[in-house]
Amino acid sequence: MDKPLAERIRPETLDDLIGQEHLVGENGVLRRAIRAGSIPSMILWGPPGVGKTTIANIIANSVKAPFFTLSAISSGVKEVREVIQRAKFQSNTILFIDEIHRFNKSQQDALLGAVEKGDITLIGATTENPSFEVNSALLSRSQVYTLKALSKDDLLRLIEQALKKDKILSQKEVVLKETGALFNISGGDARKLLNLLDLVVENLGGEKVEVTDEKVKEIAQQRVATYDKSGDMHYDVISAFIKSIRGSDPNAAVYYLARMIEGGEDIKFIARRLVILASEDIGNANPTALVIATNAFQAVSVIGYPEGRIILSQAVTYLASSPKSNAAYMAINQAQSVVRQTGDLPVPMAIRNAPTKLMKEEGYGKGYKYSHDYPGSFAAQEFLPDEIKGTAFYNPGKNAREEDMRKRLKAMWKEKYGY
Structure with missing residues (x-):
């Protein structure tokens, strides 16, 4: 062969x-x-x-x-x-x-x-x-x-080099009518590009071969592996994996986990995504989720395959079975959006740092209420810049833990933030 x-x-x-x-x-x-x-x-x-x-x-x-x-x-x-x-x-x-x-x-x-x-x-x-x-x-x-990703010019030169130097391909007249599908399916991977070209030429047969996007796609769909760590299926499977956990389906989640493991996916890549998901999709609905995910990442980094699959399974089924909230994720998104729109707004004088006598004379820190000096370690005061005061970035989710947080925040900040 x-x-x-x-x-x-x-x-x-x-x-x-x-x-x-x-x-x-x-x-x-x-x-x-x-x-x-x-x-x-x-x-x-x-x-x-x-x-x-x-x-x-x-x-x-x-x-x-x-x-x-x-x-x-x-x-x-x-x-x-x-x-x-x-x-x-x-x-x-x-x-x-x-x-x-x-x-x-x-x-x-x-x-x-x-x-x-x-x-x-x-x-x-x-x-x-x-x-x-x-x-x-x-x-x-x-x-x-x-090493840098190969440009389209690099990939085209690679094909031309192959058609000229390879003993098998050089015996045929290969006409590149289109190259878009070759480039897209190979994703900039020179090895995949060349092997896909070889596969297409072999399947089309004959002394003269015309390569078109349609023919490339047809042959690739028939022969490309079902899971490729750098191809479209990689992104489809990881997407299904994340969405299954977010959708609280541990059975689907562990199935897609198995797909990735059997496909040779990097164990740290999987664990890293779980850490992100624990904050993005679970957050304060179950703060322990982040602890579990972080510990799982550390554990599999030391242990690797094959035993690491057990740790991943535990973390995945736990996260999928946890209550969900994206409130923390939405809060930072909104806060960053406001920062981009409003720039560096002045910090209220009362909560500025006053390490020098001059700063104190200028009013830095004047009027600041030290929270622990007040009942419940809370004293209502303004922390946001005047231009955006009263803006509520964090809206607790509709789950037991965050509802308790909402009640506490409402008791303290009802008049200001409307919890």
Whole structure:
């Protein structure tokens, strides 16, 4: 069976690589490093399919170094240590770890000593911000290089290169009538683009092939996987997942969770969305939801798959079964809208800080009522700027907990905010 097109024409030199001129162009930092033969440990950060793995291979080939590849999805501490042990008997060993953000702390820590001693040169690839996903100690010993999304011109050049250089495609007359569907379905991912092009040409058959948007869509719908972490289905499933939790359906929520797990979705991506949802859709209706979601994020970040799925299931079913309120979310939206419209309004003099004698003489802090000096630790006074006084940003939701909050606020602020 033939290799996928993306593998058949994978660039072997920087001159063949399309895109990332800021890194591999004539004065690019990676080109200079290769010329000097001095390759630092690095993290390549960028969207899927923009050249991270290709650059790692080119670096290894260019400096003629022993090259090992691990995937953070399927490898653990054992595999890392095996490579480190082998590297002790080979100089200038390069270890490439794809999706390094999926390594938990202990897995990343296993790399640290070897990187510090120079036993290996680490090249990690990630689609996630390394500031959040890579241990600070490992990050401080690595250079971070950001790869940019490929432009439409880059993608078109990539197709033209494939049609010219690939032994199979170059035997056919391929006419690109339209490219919109190729670009949209691949989502800027060079690997997906090339493999989709290969699939379309193969399915259309014949010595002359005309590629149109309609034909691409028809073939893609028949053959594209049902769950793709970077495609439309990814966004459809995460949307269904969030809406199921918001809609208080734990059964649907755990089903879509299973879809994402089985599709290989990043465990931290799922957990991060739960933390957001806990405030956006549950909020003060059940403040414990945020505690559960935050703890779940921390737990799965340490544990990873497969056991992390149990923690996610607990968090998801809890959040789906909780009372719902978007009052806190709506409050900050409204407050930000008012700030954008009114700008930096002056803070009332009574609640301004007065650290100096001059400020006190100017009236800063004059008339301020220290709440704890009053019954119930409450004293009615003006906190908002005069221009927007009386504006109620927070409107408690219609649930037991927030109704109690509403009653308390009404007792204190009825005349001002109308609770």
